Amino acid sequence: MGFSQEIITEIDNIWQANLNHPFVQEIGAGTLPIKKFKYYMIQDYVYLIDYAKMFALGALKSTDLTTMTQFSKILQSTLTEEMALHRQYAAQFNIDEGTLASAEPSPTTLAYTNYLLSVAQIGGQAELLAALLPCMWGYETIGKSLAHSPGAKHALYGEWIAMYSSSEFSALTEWLIQKFDTLTTQQTSVQRTHLTNIFKNSLRYEVLFWEMAYQEEKWLV
Numbered sequence: 001m002g003f004s005q006e007i008i009t010e011i012d013n014i015w016q017a018n019l020n021h022p023f024v025q026e027i028g029a030g031t032l033p034i035k036k037f038k039y040y041m042i043q044d045y046v047y048l049i050d051y052a053k054m055f056a057l058g059a060l061k062s063t064d065l066t067t068m069t070q071f072s073k074i075l076q077s078t079l080t081e082e083m084a085l086h087r088q089y090a091a092q093f094n095i096d097e098g099t100l101a102s103a104e105p106s107p108t109t110l111a112y113t114n115y116l117l118s119v120a121q122i123g124g125q126a127e128l129l130a131a132l133l134p135c136m137w138g139y140e141t142i143g144k145s146l147a148h149s150p151g152a153k154h155a156l157y158g159e160w161i162a163m164y165s166s167s168e169f170s171a172l173t174e175w176l177i178q179k180f181d182t183l184t185t186q187q188t189s190v191q192r193t194h195l196t197n198i199f200k201n202s203l204r205y206e207v208l209f210w211e212m213a214y215q216e217e218k219w220l221v
């Protein structure tokens, strides 16, 4: 069993809470109120701008050209394919691209992206991967689980599900998991605990992100 699998087995309760969050379930049922989805889409776009920088940092911290190339591919796909999905939704909601890109991050979005970028800058490749894994792996698992749900045929949510259940996204996620597992075979138990905590924090932020959108979180003042 790879270390990634060991981690999600250990924190299965959080992994399940992520997959079963009402926001995710209601996308699958096609019943999520559009207002909540619009809020999510704007926050996720702001999130993705910083998230994309994680892959740039991955390229920066690579020690071989194959890894560097793969990180640059994920960076490129995030900016052009994944974020194009959000731009297309924004157009449907009559939000122009400039407004979308300059939207203010909510407290949870800001805390989450700061956490990711801080781990990536302070740590090495293993820490960076531990922080990234819950994001890609979580979405990939959700995408696959909703691929045949009623939401997959929904006029608005169908495209979202199609993006995250695509074979391209799956292949990139699988690469990330393999990379992490290969890199962590020789880790000491102290390092493993450290990486598990990073993974766990990032996964908890994933759950908080759904909750933030579901509650349409606002700054107090």
Ligand SMILES: Cc1ncc(CO)c(N)n1
Binding pocket: 044, 047, 048, 082, 135, 136, 139, 206, 209
């Ligand atoms: C919050 C969040 N995590 C992960 C992904 C996957 O790309 C995303 N779009 N948004």
Ligand SMILES: Cc1ncsc1CCO
Binding pocket: 074, 077, 078, 081, 082, 163, 164, 166, 168, 169, 172
């Ligand atoms: C969502 C998605 N699908 C294919 S590539 C990609 C971007 C990875 O962040």
